[in-house]
Amino acid sequence: MDTQLSFRVKHWLENDPDPRTQQELQALLDSGDELELQKRFSARLAFGTAGLRGVVKAGPMGMNRLVVQQTSAGLGAYLKQQVSDLDTRGVVIGYDGRHDSKQFAKDAAGVLSAMGIKVYLTCKIAPTPLVAFGVTHLNAAAGIVVTASHNPPQYNGYKVYWGNGAQIIPPHDSGIAACIDMAASEKVRIESLDEAKAGGKLVMLEDDFYQDYRQGIKDAAVLQNHTQPELVSLSYTAMHGVGAQMAETVLKDAGVDKVYSVAAQREPDGDFPTVNFPNPEEKGAMVLVIAEAKKHNAMLACANDPDADRFAVAVRTDLGKEPGEYQMLTGDQVGVLFGHYLMSHAAANNRLTCTTIVSSSLLSKIAASLNATCLTTLTGFKWLTNVGMAAQNDDNRCLFAYEEALGYMIGSMVWDKDGLSALVAFAQLTAELASKGQTIWDRLEAIYREHGFHLNAQVSIALKPTTPNIGEHLRKALPTIIADKSVLSTDDISCGKRTFNDGTTESIELPASDVLIFNLEGGARVIVRPSGTEPKIKCYYEVVEAMSDTDTLQSVQARAQVVMDKFIAAHQASLPQ
Incomplete structure (x- = not known):
């Protein structure tokens, strides 16, 4: 075996804190699998504007505890360079329900606190939008979510928010990446959560934090349309993710009480046993929630992805089909429905919307017809939110943003896509239409006839x-x-x-x-x-x-x-x- 490769593998093994990945690498060494080792040590898992995302495995090209620790040390170093009041503001950390997520979040917290950085760590699994909310709510300098969203079970990820509550954009991504490379060349110091607590550097975000997010949705100006919510019925799936408890709670707060959760997919399960791919866009992923809707003849079949930042919906239809059939709406259809609905209700100083270059051009036409503003950005919510934030002013606040990949920002309590507030907003739109004897299809048809x-x-x-x-x-x-x-x-x-x-x-x-x-x-x-x-x-x-x-x-x-x-x-x- 190549001497330099062998040295790098052994050096990694000496620093790897996880017995499982140590054994995994040692087995590759013992079997002389040089090809596989070359793949794993050819480079580092790249850190970009989406943070890290990769298969959980040993070595620098995988998601594992040492990679997370090195990444956190690099992020901490960059924050110390960039944020003068970092010591008082700190970093919010949350995690999803995947098998390694809690441990990775603890590792991130331990590294940052060892660097003297205050950490707010969620006490349990958290939907991604709650962490984005937490950054601005707590005036933190940054946020970390350990999640692989709707990727297959073998993946995990590490997403970073800046102090404005939005995902990072250049130059922060390359700046953090350079600091990670530096940190990876040195031994990373980490302390236990007990040490961090004793030193006053770790604050656990308990239930009151989750209730703050819940209250935020309840109070959001864009979610105050309480027109006959009792008319709406829907089935819901968390897709084996972390959204169910909060989704059911905020719907109940909004007066939507006919909610039927898919029991087999309600609890977090990192194996995602009932779906081939835990993404509502994938064929077959909505089968169980549509079956649940049919059982109750519900109006809607709704889904969040496993970290609850995306929203998908199928709508009951009699359009040339038997009653009780359901048709998925595309991300663009949901986006234009939201845009039309929100702009129709918005105040004169709250009419700025954003969409991406690959999403439908229809939102911009609707905005023009309603005397509102629509900005078009590059693909990705990091651009939608940062551009929207920079463009808004007191005379025109940011109302809504969407991308066709099922991502929607309703209002600006959360500067990222939020599948939970989107769920409430769609239920309220449906209720308003139902109160007039109309359906989602009627509204779509009216939009299409005009534009x-x-x-x-x-x-x-x-x-x-x-x-x-x-x-x-x-x-x-x-x-x-x-x-x-x-x-x-x-x-x-x-x-x-x-x-x-x-x-x-x-x-x-x-x-x-x-x-x-x-x-x-x-x-x-x-x-x-x-x-x-x-x-x-x-x-x-x-x-x-x-x-x-x-x-x-x-x-x-x-x-x-x-x-x-x-x-x-x-x-x-x-x-x-």
């Missing part, structure tokens, strides 16, 4: 290794026609330039990112995100179909789907193979 039926799709295309770089290829000669539709303008986010079909240009105020957006006649759109490391691209498509007086939701959707299928096929055929 056109917007259909969105995403396709990942794996290309041959010999295929030229797609981004470079497209930039060399920007297409003027895509799928028989004229290109009206092209946005190149990598250089912040919009080019119109007459050759004129204007600047785009977005952080540089390897993204091309083609805006086509008839409202259609293609977004291409080439991979810089492999022959693969992600394409996001949008088509818009006007609704005639004779159209129904089913007929316009069917027509739009035919257009979309042809659109995708023609666009993919035009790409170099």
Whole structure:
């Protein structure tokens, strides 16, 4: 075995505090599995704007106790550089229900407190939105959530919030990463939670903290629509995650008492035994909650993902189907429903909304029609919240933000996606409609009749290794026609330039990112995100179909789907193979 690799593995073993991962590495050493060891020691698990996310395994490329301790030491060092009042503000730490999460959270707390940093640690599992809430509620300098959200069971993660309560963005990500690299070269000091408590550096966040979040939802200005909540019935699943107790509580506080939780998925279970993939977007993940809705003929079948920051819903429908059938709403449909509802009720100084470049363009059209503001950001809630926070002022507060991947920020008590406040808001919207004898489908149809039926799709295309770089290829000669539709303008986010079909240009105020957006006649759109490391691209498509007086939701959707299928096929055929 390579001598340097052997030395690195043995050095890691000397510092690894976990007997399980020690044994795992020792077994690889004893069996001489150099290939596997090379994979695990080729680099470190990368720290970025989403923090860490990876498979739980031994070595620097996995999520494990030593990686968490080194990461926490690096974060602590960076905070000491950046935050002058760190000693009084401290760091909030919470964790989800995965097998290693509690231990990882304790390790993070022990490292930070050993560095003299005050730590607020949740006394039990916590939905991710509670930790984001805790950062601003406690005026902390930062927050850490140990969670892998809706990833498979073998994963875990480490998400960081800055003192403004939003996920970190550049330059904090690279600054923290550099400090982690420094910390990883030295022995990390850690103290027990008892030592931290005795030294006055550890505060346990007990039930009163959870009640503060609950009261915050109860008092939120955007959640005061109490129009006949007794009309709403819904089934609910926590997807084996941490949301159930708080979800049931805040719904009850809002007067929604016909709530039927899926018992088999209510309690936290890191094995996620009843789902292949604990993500409400995945096929089959909503089967049990829809079955529970059918059993009670409930209006809605609702889900949070395992850390309760995302929200998904299927709605009972009689649209050409037997009564009692349910149809999933897309993330974009929920987003435009929320946007329309919240802007329709908002005060004049609370009308700023945000969405991402790959989400439906419909929210911006609704905002314009309601004399509100809609900002478009790069993909990810870290951008939505930081941009929204920077753009708001006393005359126009941030009301709502969403991305198509089931993430919604309702109001600004939490500067991140929050599946619990979204659950309450959707129940209140449904109740208001029911009080008028209307349904969610009626509201969607009214929106589509005014602004056109917007259909969105995403396709990942794996290309041959010999295929030229797609981004470079497209930039060399920007297409003027895509799928028989004229290109009206092209946005190149990598250089912040919009080019119109007459050759004129204007600047785009977005952080540089390897993204091309083609805006086509008839409202259609293609977004291409080439991979810089492999022959693969992600394409996001949008088509818009006007609704005639004779159209129904089913007929316009069917027509739009035919257009979309042809659109995708023609666009993919035009790409170099």
